[in-house]
Amino acid sequence: MLKKPFTLLFLIVGFVVASCGGDEKPEEQLVAKGNKMYGGELKFMSTEKIDNLFPIYTGDVYSSRIISQIFEPLLSIDPESGTVNPGIAKDWKLSSDARVYTFNIRKGVKFHEDACFKNKTREVTAEDVKFSLDLACTDVKNNEVSYLIVDLIEGAKEHFDKSTGKIRNGGVKGIKVINKHTLQITLTEPYVGFEKIMTHHGLGVTPKEAYKKYGKNIGKHPVGTGPFSLESMSSSKISLKRNPKYWRKDEFGNRLPFLSKVTMTYVKNKRSELKAFRESKVDLVLELPVEETENILGTLEEAQRGLNVKHKVDAKKSLNMMYVAMQNQSEEFSDERVRHAFNLAIDRVTIVDKDLEGEGWPAINGFVADMEGYPSDKVRGHSCNPELAKSLMKQAGYANGNGFPTLDFYVNGIEGSAAHKSCVAIANQLKENLNVNLNVILCSLDERRAAVASGKAKIWRAGWIADYPDPSNFLAQFYGNNMKKQSTMVNDFNYSNEAFDAVYERALVETDSEKRMDLFVQCDQMVIQTAPVIPVMTDDHIIIINARVRDFSATQMETLDLTSVYIKEIRTKK
Template sequence: MRKLTAIILSFLFLFLLGCGNSNNERDDAQMVLTPAKGGKFYGGVFKVNEAEYIKNLFPLSIIDIYSYRVASQIYEGLFKFEQKTLQVVPSLVKSYAKSDDQLVYTFKLKDNVYFHDDKCFDDGKGRKLTAQDVFYSFNLITTYNKNNQYSHLFSGIVKGADKYYEATKHDPSFFNSPEGLAGIEGFKVLDEFTFEITLVKPNSMFLYNLARPGAFIFPKEAYEKYGEDMRTKCVGTGPYQIASVDEDISIILSRNDNYHGKDEHGNQLPFLKAIDISFVKDKKIEFLKFKKGELDMMYRVPTEDIINILAESDETNQNFKYHLQRTPEMSTQFLAMNNMGKVFNDVNIRKAFNFAVDRQRILELILNGEGYMEGYYGITPPVFDNYKIDDIKGYRHNIDSAKYYLSKAGYPEGKGFPKVTLDLNTEGEQYSNVALEVKKQLKDKLNVDIELKISPFAQIAEKSIMGRYDFLRLAWIADYPSPENYLWAYYSKNLPKNPNDKSWPNLIRYKNPRFDVEYEKALLSNNEKTALQHFKNAEQILMADAPFIVLWYDEGYRLIQRHIRDFPNNPMQYRDFSTVYFDKTH
């Protein structure tokens, strides 16, 4: 599970360094660079755009990729992902050991890590991180709280986690009581920089969990001072810190001069002076800004411009303008169906919709080929070693089957079928064009009417969590590199007992005990081959229930300006700006 497939590596471009002067006009103050060891340079402001504004930067509330990309520059966990290979590597941890029975993990923390300077501290100066901070953050993860979307990270995994969670659920004051402050049985502070975790049973994904956003470490002082305001008031240990927030417009991150990281040459990280993140929804405007040199990177270019981009980024041409980074991604585009909703609680309707959608037409004609493969198989994209998705039977365009299942559901020729709303967010024209095509296909093939409703991402996120939707456009982008990341969302034990409560990550409110059994067997497996087979069994059960419509597996087009260095692309779009620098010679 931890290895990327050769198919990914074969599509990664190894970019040659172009010659000549850059045509981009940059503000002189922003581009003042000073030499560092190894031919690198300090300075410069990296400008990047996101199509949607962040929802919440508080680690326990991060559920969207836009917030994750920003927060991962500010916060750190015990582990992180290596940007090029996506392997799990130590971050705040200097070393760790695991007992022979794979139940006890002992972590030695770095002793030179400081939190960002912030007025939450008595003197305004960031203090040193200790094992007590890990203890505090991890106990908070396992509490019942409306803003906590990550209690599942340790539930059923760490000794005493479930008991602690139930105690906080029945008594909101428990966390600050003497018993609550004593913490979870499985968490122990051995000394100032040593932390121990005891599991209930072996878990093959445990270190991955410690690299996820919910496991970012923050100080008690910040949580007690800011509370819900930690949505944008962030205090972490990362290479960058919040400099300014202009709601819905921009976020500026400034260099953390007291960061603990160094590169292979001994240079103090990070190199960049700042990161300027804008939030322009129109991809055409974003592309224009990139071509004018006002942005250093662009992700997901307008579909109609792809042919020109391929020509302008062809590095065999010495006049090429920018680098194109292109790779199959750990991202699956799909239409979610509320499995407990009034319409899609019927598996026959879900199957009818799945068979009615022509995925090949969408990929070739609507997306102009901007995608890696049609979604004919499961929810997991084709990027993982020893996990062949073509072993999983999904759905292909078949009108006879679509009509059969719709009739079986009680709606022959679509007669009497209720009007369904397809909700989608406003990220460029790509998704709206696909939604229009799906609407047309369902009307033409099944005589079913679909109403489209476009809303800001924040509203879509709230609808999905609360289950207030029928039909919803979603994308699942991995936050750790494993097929398990695509399947854990459908584990029924992640469902709330009250159907009116928030449901994360099981947004479609799917439940099948047979799926749960195979999923649990995978987590308990002692070797990768066995675990992957159980994951595959679980995914086949999932797809037989047709809980969503897999449309396509993504292929990412990312453009970066010629002067950008040490910013490798990866299938997860995991971004670590700590090592990125501007090349003064370009």
């Protein structure tokens, strides 16, 4: 049986004196209202190295957890309800024809103090938002987010196609500055999901001065408006410090954030990370393996002796999809029958229940993760059928696997992780059912990307986590036009299907919610029918939190929002 999400609480309530305090005093002099506290350092670890902190240059969840602390987009989103809320824009309105958005930029929002401002700061204006969005629509090296908006905003595709590494004179036609605090965006067609796209961390607002000053090194000199700014960045860690001029306040009138510092270090394996947690060297463990839960909780005797760290374990069903990508235009996988055979040879239920000990949920429907409002149960996914798989391989000229080459199977993950275990299981099942040999190669995310970009990788493990809760965010992976964008993560398996593209484009402009979802279901079913990838499983986002860390919880998009998190040490009984 699959293990269900769970939440265990072991919190001891402390005590704090609350009174009024100045907004920009040193943290040690600030006193918070509402029984909260300023100061303290929150520490966590990452298994993947992060070497670039410029929004449009990154798209993976590891980088976004840091970037989202530094930068803010026009709008924000509640990761649980999917509700779009104000951000840099305090409010907005949509024209009667649903094509023109007018955003009112919040006054008083300031960029971090930086050398690009002569170690001072300045207020964000509509010009900054236009610059940031124009840049996202420009064909510059390492732009990972252009696919989000170039087909939606008037003139954006033309701008992208004609730009040569820099913003063209005047920028994108459909992005206009009306005045210092008003920006207007005109869409090519009405698109009901546009507001959610404007919450994407990759569209964070950045100043032109920083981009001009730091150039190719902008990724190591991020300048945003977020609750934290970069303090230091090295091969061993990234440190963020509190932004004392941050614009947001909580319900008690406390200027946010509460934390003085956020530090992320790197770790090679999960066991070392769990050890660091038990020794109180880190405050969070992200992606906690189910089989390690009892180990980290400690024994009853340890709890009675006060030896284990007081903590909370929290979990949410994640909006993600772990899948295996196949290079669709390679000699090995250009034949749809081979791709179907690989899908049919895999028993997803066994992988989750046996190999992963119930950690996760088998992908029995389509590629889109189960989310509010999307009828995923209407999509019929692949089921394990070894005999049909063998028949398809024979039709493709690979009877009993004869003639099919041994391939390296690139897996970004660490030894013993869920990613590693699931991919070993996949390789074993393909060997057993199709007599196909895959060599599992453990690598970093950057190493996998390089192998895919060079054409060396023919098959690899990948994952997609929703940037915003909408089916389009998953299905954009298969849109043929996205192969022409410079993103190394979207449609990197080179899938091209005119029928899919036509239905997907209809879904993008459909304003009726029910009809829109039905079109996305059709797209999802086409993905199953043409088998460009192997959807394997979704999982739960399980985290463990030191009890001294307050107001932090897991989210279905696996994001980190540290804006309102505070630290209050546990008081022990004498």
